[in-house]
Amino acid sequence: MATDDTQNVIDQPEVLKPRMVTIEIAGKKADVPEGITVIKAMWYAGIDVVRGVGCLGGFCGACATYYRTKDDPKVRTCLACQTAVQDGMSFTMMPPFPARKATYDIQTLQDPKQDLFNLYPEAPLCRNCNACTEACPQKIDVREGVWKAVFGDFKSVSEMFMDCVMCGMCTPVCIADIAPNLVALYVSRAQGAHFAEQPVGLDTRIKEIQDGRFNDEWNKVLKMNDKELAEHCAAVK
C-alpha cells in the first residue's frame, strides 16, 4: 500500500502530462508521447514489430535503427529499445544486411593470426574512413579494432569488442566491404581458444571429480533424511 506522505515522490511532470511529439517512422508521421523508446513509439503508432525486436534490454542488437533529430542533417545510429524519442525525430530500422561470415573450425586452426587473412582477406584493406566507429551504438572504436586485428593484437581486440551486440551497423557503412564485428568475433574466439592461458585449477577440479574425490562427501549428504539435510544446510554460512 502506498503511503499518503507526498515527500518521497520524484518530480516527473512529463509522466503526469505526457507531451505529444511528432516523429517520422520510415517516412510516415506519427504523434507519440515524448520520451518513450523508439520501439514503444512504433507500437504506439500501431505498427507490429517482429523483425527488429529481440531482447528489449540492449544486448541482442536486433533493433538497430537509423535516426535523425530535428533540423540536423547527421544520420545517427541507435538501439531502438534503448533510445527515447524526441520531437521532430525521424527514424527507420536497419534491414538485415547480407554481410559475408567466414566459417571455420576454431579449435583446429593452425595459425590463427595468419588465418585471419585467409578467412577475411578484406580486413587489411581498411581505408581508415572511421565510418564504422561513428556507426557503432556501443561506442566501440571499431576502426582501431580492425587495425589491431590486422596487426595481430588479438588480446586488445577481444577486450574492445566485449561490448559488441552484433547489431551489424558498422557493416553497411564500410567502403572496403569489411564486416568489422565478424572479424572481431573471429579474433576474440581465437584469442580465447588459442592464446589465453590454461586455467590449471579448472583441470585439477575436473580430475578430482573424475577420480571421485568428493564421493565420501556425496554419500554422506545424499544419505541424509530431510531433517538432517536441512540442519546440514543451515550450518553452512
Added chain:
Amino acid sequence: MDIHALQQIVHKTRDARRKQTIPKFSSADRDQLIHKYHPDFRASAYRPIAFGPNESDKTVVELAMLLEGDSSIQDDLDLTPQYTADVLVIGGGGAGCAAALHAHGAGAKTILATKLRLGDSNSVMAQGGMQISVAPEDSPVTHFIDTLKGGHMQNDHALLKVMVEDGPSIAKWLLELGVLFDRQADGNLHVKKGGGSSKPRLLTCSDYTGLEIMRVLKDEVINQKIQLLEFAAAVELLSDESGACTGAIFKDLDNQRQVVVAAKAVILATGGIGRLHIQGFPTSNHYGATGDGLCLAYRMGAKLAHIDTFQYHPSGAVYPEQLIGALVTEGIRSEGGQLVNAKGERFVNELDTRDVVSSSIIRECEEGRGIRTMSGRVGVWLDTPLLDAEHGPGTVEKHFPAMMLQFERFGIDISKDPVLIYPTLHYQNGGVKIDTNSETNVNNLFVAGEASGGLHGRNRLMGNSLLDLMVFGKRSGLTAAGRATAMKQGKLTLKHLQGFRAEARKHGNVSGVISPMILPAYTRKVG
C-alpha cells in the same frame, strides 16, 4: 521533489552505512517475511488448473489460462513434412544452442528452429555470471548445498547433482570454443561471490557473460552448418500412436505459413514466461518469453513441476520510465552495493537469496519507506556510487560497462547517483519436469533450460541458470542424438491434440484463448 534532492539521503548516510553489517535472517524470520510479502504468496493471483497432467495444481491465472488454451491448429491439417531431422531443437537461446551443438556433434541431423533470430533470447542478457565450483576452497558438494538452501530444499537432488558435477567440464568446453571468462593474475578463472552462495563461484565475462557465451555459441552453430529456421514459432507438437513426440508444427512469422517438421526426437528450449507480466509486474525478459514450451508440452501430456513459483529479481529499474523492468545486475550487490530506503537505512543483507531480498524491498515500499514515481511506481535506492567509494573511482565503469551505458543513454551516471529499483519478474523457477537426461514423461520429448523444472526448487540461485542451460542442453542433445540415430521416424499425428480438446470440452472450454501466445500484444490497436 527533484530526484537529486531525494538522492541526498543516500549520499549523506553512505559513510555510516559502510561500517554497518546486517546479519542474514534466521530461517523462521525469512519464511515469515516471504509468506507475507513475496508475490508467490498472493493467493488471489492463483487458481487451480482445470484439467490435464497438473489438474487441480495451482498456478498464476495468466499461466493457467494458457495451459488450458486451445491450439491454433486444425485437427485435419495436412501433416506432410517440409523438413525432416533426427533431432529438432526448438528455441535459439543458450539451452537450444548447446543442445543443437551436442546433437550435431554426436552425428545427428539437427534442425534448430527459433521464434525470432538465432540468439534473441534471455540468454544474451545474463550479466551476473555462471556458477561453477572451480575455486580450490569450493566443491561441487558445497555448490549443491548452497543451491538446495536457495531452493527451499525443494530441488530435485538427482538433477542438481549432475548439474554441479558437470559444471567444470562445461567451463572447459566453453573455454575451448573461445569464451573469454575473466581471469586472475595467475591465469586461473576469476570467481565472484553471488547472492545466496557460501563461496565465490561466479564465472564472469565482465558484465556481458550471457552475451559473450551466446556470441560464441551462435557463431559455432553457424560454423557447424546446423540447419536453422528463424522466425519460426512452434505452435504445436506432433505425436505417434503411442503418444511419443515425432515433430512439431511451426508458424513462419514472415509469411504466416505453417511448416511441419518431422523429427525422431524433439528438444524444447523455449525459455521463460516474463512477458506474461504475471500479477502486472514489469519484466527483465526478452520479447519472446511467453511460456510457449509449457503449453506445447502440457498438451502432449508432459507433467509440470513447481509452476506456482516465480522469481522476482530484486533489482529491476523503476526510473527512468524507459528502463522500467530492466535488470540492474546483482553483480552490483555482490560487490557491496547496498539497498537503502527513503529514510537512508539499510533493511536487508543484500546478499541474501533473491526471494528474501525482493520480499524485503516490497515490505519497505508497502510500509511507506519507498520512493515513488509519478507514474505510480515505487522503489528503493541501490547505492551504486558506494562501489567507487569502496574500491576506488572508476570501479563501476570498469566492472559494469553494460550497466553504465544503459543508464548513460538516458543521462544518468550510476557511478555518481544511486539507482531506483523494485522487484521485476525475472525467471520461471519451475517448468516441465525432466530426468537427468533432460527427458520428460513423454517419450522422445526433451526439455532443456528455463522451460524445464525441478532443478531449482522454489527459488533459483543466481548464476545457476547459465550452467543449467549448458548442462541440460548438452545432456538432452547427446541423449536425443544417441536415440534418434538408432530408430525410425514415427508417424506424424495430432492424436494428443484430439485427446486434449476432448478434455477441454468436458471442462467447458474455460480458457477461451489460443496458446502458445508467441509474442505479447504490445501494438496499440486503437488511436
